[in-house]
Amino acid sequence: MNSWLTWPVRMIGFLLWYAKEFLLANLQVTADILRPSARMRTDPAIVAVPAASRTASEYTLISSLVTLTPGTLTITYSRDHAVLYVHGMFAASRDGLAEEIQEMEDRLLRAMRREPGDLSRPLARPTVRPAADAAAGAGDRADDRTGGASAGTAESEGTENDAGRPAGGDA
Amino acid sequence: MIAEHLLEAALVILALSMLLAALRGFLGPRTADRAVAADLIFFAIIGFITLISLHQQIEALFDIILIATLLGFMSAISMARLGSGGRR
Amino acid sequence: MLDLTNPAHIVGAVLIFLGLAVLLISAIGLYRLPDLYLRASAVGTSAGLGVALIVVGALLIDFTWPNLIKAIIAVIAQLLTSAVGSMAIARSGYLHDSPPAAITSPDELRDTRRDDVEV
Numbered sequence: 001m002n003s004w005l006t007w008p009v010r011m012i013g014f015l016l017w018y019a020k021e022f023l024l025a026n027l028q029v030t031a032d033i034l035r036p037s038a039r040m041r042t043d044p045a046i047v048a049v050p051a052a053s054r055t056a057s058e059y060t061l062i063s064s065l066v067t068l069t070p071g072t073l074t075i076t077y078s079r080d081h082a083v084l085y086v087h088g089m090f091a092a093s094r095d096g097l098a099e100e101i102q103e104m105e106d107r108l109l110r111a112m113r114r115e116p117g118d119l120s121r122p123l124a125r126p127t128v129r130p131a132a133d134a135a136a137g138a139g140d141r142a143d144d145r146t147g148g149a150s151a152g153t154a155e156s157e158g159t160e161n162d163a164g165r166p167a168g169g170d171a
Numbered sequence: 172m173i174a175e176h177l178l179e180a181a182l183v184i185l186a187l188s189m190l191l192a193a194l195r196g197f198l199g200p201r202t203a204d205r206a207v208a209a210d211l212i213f214f215a216i217i218g219f220i221t222l223i224s225l226h227q228q229i230e231a232l233f234d235i236i237l238i239a240t241l242l243g244f245m246s247a248i249s250m251a252r253l254g255s256g257g258r259r
Numbered sequence: 260m261l262d263l264t265n266p267a268h269i270v271g272a273v274l275i276f277l278g279l280a281v282l283l284i285s286a287i288g289l290y291r292l293p294d295l296y297l298r299a300s301a302v303g304t305s306a307g308l309g310v311a312l313i314v315v316g317a318l319l320i321d322f323t324w325p326n327l328i329k330a331i332i333a334v335i336a337q338l339l340t341s342a343v344g345s346m347a348i349a350r351s352g353y354l355h356d357s358p359p360a361a362i363t364s365p366d367e368l369r370d371t372r373r374d375d376v377e378v
Binding site for chain 1: 281284285287288291292294296297299300301303304307308338339341342343345346349350353359360362363364365366367368369
């Protein structure tokens, strides 16, 4: 009951926080574009970020919000592996970018859900095998307009056992 | 008088951004890069419509902006499909 | 029409010029940056902040209550749809013919590709 009453407050709190992040990211990107190329700080990376979202609407929202923030861009996601593939413009360290995305997701889910539930997930990259050796047609329900895991990204074995696995050998 | 000069300056800024985007559209190298350039040109067109409508006192300005922002992403979606050869 | 004795109009004009500056800077970024994803990030600044500033500035110059509602819907629609549009472009680019620039490291999506071919 209480959580229904606090929903608007939590949502407004999240929107204010997001507006702040949005403005800061805009400043960062515009400042970097205007720097001479020798001093440009762009250090792009594409990072597989383990996600705590569950429903399609949560994935759609978090990937839209990540894309809307300049400097970060969700290329695709896989609900089966609970991974968001995020391109970051200022990814000095892989874990730094992943932490940033996970913090935004934490805040979004705490604001959106009635009970935030268990938001813990690893920071390291989950092991996702290429689809050549996997059963076909596993990932159809991840398919909505923002992407899902179809054509080129892998859909390997199952839903439950891959997100929690420690990273293979990425640096 | 000053307002006229401000309008001219604003139109020059918009024209410059459209020119840079058009240059990226010519250089490519891929369809997706051209799609991004087309996106920016579309935002500049929204700017043009806004400035001209404010100057000419066209009442439909906000209806035009509303429709433009609601439908503008269609070009991005169709360019994305064009780049992927019609597949998703 | 712009009336420079009205403070709301002055603020509106300043906001419009800020929006135009964001547009110009992202056009410079579009021209300068090396690959599709960085370019899409640069254009993302004008898709969000640039257009929003122009719309809010126009609202301050031409304020009526119906316009306020239209402007709010327009800004929200712009934010949501531009995100969907850039995701669609980035996704189709990655899947088909736009490899990320060589400075992109690590690229953790690369390893999941089914068709491991250079494009």
